[in-house]
Every structure is written in C-alpha cells, then in structure tokens.
Amino acid sequence: DIQMTQSPSTLSASVGDRVTITCRASQSINNWLAWYQQKPGKAPNLLIYKASTLESGVPSRFSGSGSGTEFTLTISSLQPDDFATYYCQQYHTSPYTFGQGAKLEIK
Amino acid sequence: EVQLLESGGGLAQPGGSLRLSCVASGFTFKTFAMNWVRQAPGKGLEWVAGIGESEDNRDFADSVKGRFTISRDNSENTLYLQMNSLKVEDTALYYCVKDSGPWATYFDYWGQGTLVTVSS
Numbered sequence: 450d451i452q453m454t455q456s457p458s459t460l461s462a463s464v465g466d467r468v469t470i471t472c473r474a475s476q477s478i479n480n481w482l483a484w485y486q487q488k489p490g491k492a493p494n495l496l497i498y499k500a501s502t503l504e505s506g507v508p509s510r511f512s513g514s515g516s517g518t519e520f521t522l523t524i525s526s527l528q529p530d531d532f533a534t535y536y537c538q539q540y541h542t543s544p545y546t547f548g549q550g551a552k553l554e555i556k
Numbered sequence: 557e558v559q560l561l562e563s564g565g566g567l568a569q570p571g572g573s574l575r576l577s578c579v580a581s582g583f584t585f586k587t588f589a590m591n592w593v594r595q596a597p598g599k600g601l602e603w604v605a606g607i608g609e610s611e612d613n614r615d616f617a618d619s620v621k622g623r624f625t626i627s628r629d630n631s632e633n634t635l636y637l638q639m640n641s642l643k644v645e646d647t648a649l650y651y652c653v654k655d656s657g658p659w660a661t662y663f664d665y666w667g668q669g670t671l672v673t674v675s676s
Contacts, residue, residue, distance in 0.1 A: 492666035
C-alpha cells in the first residue's frame with residue numbers, strides 16, 4: 450500500500466497567516482493527489498485535485514503544488530473559516546489512502 | 557444539487573451483519589463510480605470500497621475484503637454496502653462518496669454519514 454504522511458499533524462496559526470501543509474507519498478503517485486477539508490461533525494469537502502487544480506467554489510487563497518512523492522497545500526491568508534483538519538489522499542493506486550490529517554488550530 | 561443520503565447504520569454484535577444504503581440525487585448516478593469511506597471515532601479517513609459505474613469494477617480495502625460487498629442499483633440511484641462478519645474495529649461513521657469519474661478518481665461529494673457501532 451502507498452503510505453501518505455502529512456506534516457505537521459497539528460499547526461497553530463493566526464488569522465492572516467500564510468500556512469503550508471506537506472504530504473509525502475511512500476512511492477511516486479505522479480500528480481494523482483487530492484486535498485480535503487473537514488470541520489468538526491461534518492463530512493470532508495474537496496479542495497484540490499490532481500495536486501494543483503482548485504475545485505469549483507473553493508476560495509483562491511487555497512493552492513496546491515507538487516508531483517511524484519512530495520506535495521503541499523498552502524493557504525495564503527488564513528480566514529476564521531479555515532480552522533479545520535486537512536487530509537491528503539492519493540488516487541494513483543488502490544487502496545486509495547489518506548494522510549493521517551493535519552489539524553489547523555487558532556493561535 | 558448533489559445529495560447523498562446514507563441509512564442503515566446502527567448497533568451490531570461482533571460477527572453480525574448490517575446493510576448500508578445510500579440514495580443519490582442531483583446527478584446522473586449511473587455514470588459515476590461510487591465509494592464508501594469510513595472514519596472511526598476521533599480518527600482519520602479510510603477508504604473501504606468502490607464500485608464502477610456499471611458494477612464491472614469493484615475494489616475493497618484489505619481490512620474488509622471477503623467480509624464486505626459493494627453493489628449498486630442504477631435504476632434506483634442507490635449504493636449499498638453489505639457488511640458481514642463485523643468486528644469491533646469496523647465501528648465508524650460510514651460515508652457514501654461520489655467519484656468524479658466512472659472509476660477510481662478523486663471524491664467530489666460526500667454524504668453526511670451513517671454510524672456503525674459493533675459491540676457486544
């Protein structure tokens with residue numbers, strides 16, 4: 450199975466900060482990577498697919514980059530609504546594995 | 557508007573069975589792959605099973621292979637997950653998830669989940 454490792458697991462930041470979350474795959478997944486946001490008690494919500502393509506309706510402060518084994522999710526200027534848990538997921542090879550999550554907390 | 561409405565969760569004993577259902581609306585169900593993804597209490601996300609647009613393709617996580625079956629009724633816009641030989645570690649919120657294409661792509665819509673608790 451392809452292992453997905455996110456760092457950091459927890460991140461404290463303030464409104465207006467620029468934040469980057471990293472996701473590493475245990476083998477190359479080309480750019481078959483998606484990012485999801487999950488708020489407490491809610492289902493995950495797709496943010497980015499194919500490593501860098503923004504899903505329709507997602508604010509442009511979110512961006513993704515990377516290919517192969519290393520990927521990043523960047524939020525350019527944190528808004529109050531962005532404090533949540535973020536997951537990466539590879540869809541290159543079954544089983545379609547997720548990272549363990551990165552919880553973004555208010556500093 | 558895409559809607560995915562899960563049902564069928566509840567309490568089951570170890571070794572027991574449950575059947576989850578997911579009724580879909582707001583898109584052409586028969587042209588998209590569908591999946592089940594679960595989340596144990598306080599834990600991360602785990603893909604469980606997927607089925608292609610026409611049922612020709614089905615795939616399962618190793619943790620449920622041989623115990624769970626995924627199926628769909630395109631005439632009723634409904635996805636199913638038959639869960640047999642349940643284990644305590646199957647306790648989770650089970651999400652019905654729409655694929656963005658006919659097979660094995662990213663997940664663009666999620667239901668709100670149905671809770672499965674396996675306990676004696």
